[in-house]
Amino acid sequence: MDTSTSRPISVAIVGGGIAGLSLAAGLVKQRHLNVHVYEAASAYEDVGAGLALHRNALEAMALIGPEVRQAYINKALSLTSEEEEMIATNVYMAHGPHAGTLVAELGKAKGRKSVSRADLLEGLLALIPKDCISFGKRLCKIRPYSGEARRICLKFSDGSAATVDCVLGADGVHSRVRTYLLGADHPAAAPKNHDRWQIYRTLVSSDFARQRIAEEYTRTVPIMLGPRGHVNCIPLNKGKRLSAGIAIRGVAPVPGDGDDDNQAPPLDPAEYTDYHPAAQNIISMIADDPSASWRALDHDPAPYYTRGRISIFGDAAHTALPFAGNGAGQALEDAAMLNRLFQGVRKLDDINIALATYNCARIERTQKVVELSRKFGRVYAFAEPGIGDDVDKIRAFLDEAGEFMNMYDVKGDIERAFVTLSAIKLERDTKTEGLADANSLKKPDSQD
Ligand SMILES: Cc1cc2nc3c(=O)[nH]c(=O)nc-3n(C[C@H](O)[C@H](O)[C@H](O)COP(=O)(O)OP(=O)(O)OC[C@H]3O[C@@H](n4cnc5c(N)ncnc54)[C@H](O)[C@@H]3O)c2cc1C
Incomplete structure (x- = not known):
């Protein structure tokens, strides 16, 4: 099948949360793509708690586009009334012989900010043309690769349908796209609450x-x-x-x-x-x-995030317990990676390569963050073997885990993945051209 296409490649993003909207804000700028977000809710609700976004999340937003980071800056509010006030996450012992002891001061900085999820979504939404998003569209079924063009059919609970080249599932912790990709019976398909949080x-x-x-x-x-x-x-x-x-x-x-x-x-x-x-x-x-x-729910590790031209990202791929405060950060890192890889997509085959590259580049880190977030919960409850209620060991764990999550080279990993994508495409095209050359050389022989 010739997978080159003269029309724009159609990409459905299922779910318009932080992951879906931040990726959409990047992809709508890519002329070779026709992007549409399908969001189940009819409007965003403010669930109250503020999100703290760390260095990795801010870098990821800036890589998708300065306007994405600006949308956050416009909506984020200082935690305190004084912009210049120093504020830290102070971790204390509340129980046992060390009750009242300060264990660690994390992320101490002037003017620390938090953003409400609903405010951030409103800021991101303003970057997406109105005809590129539909609300009240709850995905209920995926039918893959039907018809001549091998397009993917999405069915929504209101009875409507859409036919697209690529599906990116950002539909959160109870993701339909995840269930479709892994199979409903897969042990990692549904979220869990192992420690009954x-x-x-x-x-x-x-x-x-x-x-x-x-x-x-x-x-x-x-x-x-x-x-x-x-x-x-x-x-x-x-x-x-x-x-x-x-x-x-x-x-x-x-x-x-x-x-x-x-x-x-x-x-x-x-x-x-x-x-x-x-x-x-x-x-x-x-x-x-x-x-x-x-x-509090999280996901056991999915064996893959991608099959063919269908993929999951954000909480749909790797919901973490909220104790490490990095779930949105991981969703934004995913979105920055996908946004860059789609710059290298020009035909249908390229989608498979881009999504396989995304899978390889992101699966290990994101699942480590899920595991670390579980460990945060156990450490906070003095239930981690080898750490218990030892103040020095708790402090050492917090320092190391914070470094892993927040001080990550977002841009470096994305550019390395883009080089991989380009190399795989080049090898494929060279092989295809080589075959074409061989065929043209063969022709005179076969006429003999
Ligand atoms: C209490 C709490 C505090 C947190 N604090 C932090 C923090 O400080 N820092 C941080 O980085 N992270 C934090 N997180 C994690 C963060 O909120 C999530 O990781 C992040 O919101 C995930 O974004 P998402 O877009 O992947 O998923 P979601 O935000 O869940 O968005 C999924 C979207 O998909 C839609 N949807 C669902 N099903 C369908 C369907 N079938 N069809 C169409 N649409 C569908 C939903 O309506 C929703 O809009 C916290 C989480 C909690 C619970």
């Missing part, structure tokens, strides 16, 4: 919080560690609001239909009387607001 969270005004908890915990980012769960506060909206949460390990689900992420026993402060008093105050404030609780 349950998160409880409240969003309050900082003025209210100051009546309940020590003032210092309303203007820093404390993480307080203990064996049954860790407590975390994040100031938001220039210090006007506070998000306070506890992630508890080993919570038995409340009997229900089994499918509801929100089925959780109520948070009981009486179970934390052996925690440091500062942590107890925060837990009691969270317990007063039963409105937000969810199970």
Whole structure:
């Protein structure tokens, strides 16, 4: 089959979250592509908690385009009211003989920012032409490679359909595209909650919080560690609001239909009387607001992210527990990689090569981040063998893991992958031209 095409190559991005929209913002600038985002929701909801994006995430955004990074800058808000104020993630022991000890000050910097997911999505959306995105389109079925042109058919729950050359699944933790790629029976298809994590969270005004908890915990980012769960506060909206949460390990689900992420026993402060008093105050404030609780899910490693012209990226490929705060960062790194590789796609065959290259370049790092995020959870609960509640070992782990996640050479890896893509295409084209030459040389012989 001749896979060269005179029409633009059509790319469907399924899911318009951070991964889908940031990639779309890059691909819509590539004239040889016809990109469309299919998003299930009819509008974005603000789920409250702010995202902290680290150095790797900001570099990835800048590589997709300066306007993508600018969209973040326009929407991000300082954690505190003073731009110049130094702010760090302060990790404390909240339990045991070292309760109250400061373990580590992570990411100490002036004017640290967070961004609400809904605000960031709004900023990214403004970079995508309106006719390149459809809302209320929930993918329910994929039918591969039908017809002469071997195009892929997508069916949506509203009964509509689309036919495209390439599908990039950014449809999050419960990804349909992942289930299709791995097969519904594959053990890594559905997300898991191995350690039975349950998160409880409240969003309050900082003025209210100051009546309940020590003032210092309303203007820093404390993480307080203990064996049954860790407590975390994040100031938001220039210090006007506070998000306070506890992630508890080993919570038995409340009997229900089994499918509801929100089925959780109520948070009981009486179970934390052996925690440091500062942590107890925060837990009691969270317990007063039963409105937000969810199970924390992640993915067991998928054996591949790509099959043919279909691929997954972002949380669809590698959802991590939120304890390391790098899920969006990994989604943005994926998007930056795919955006660059698609610059080398000119015909249908090139898509297979680009997506196979993406798979090889990203699978090891992203799955290491998923594993590290699990380890963060165990370390925070003093449950990691060899580390336990040893303050020095916890500090050493945090330093090493932070370095791996945030100080990554995003551009270097992307350019190396692009060179690989170019080399594979060159080898293929040389072989094809060689065959053509051989055929033309053969012709006179065969006429003899
Ligand atoms: C409490 C919490 C705090 C976090 N904090 C941080 C942080 O500080 N820093 C960080 O880097 N990361 C953080 N993360 C992780 C981060 O939020 C995610 O990794 C990131 O949002 C993933 O983006 P995504 O686009 O891949 O997936 P999603 O944001 O889940 O987007 C998927 C999109 O696909 C759509 N969709 C789903 N199914 C379909 C379908 N069948 N058809 C069409 N569309 C569909 C959904 O509606 C959604 O819009 C945190 C996560 C949590 C839960």
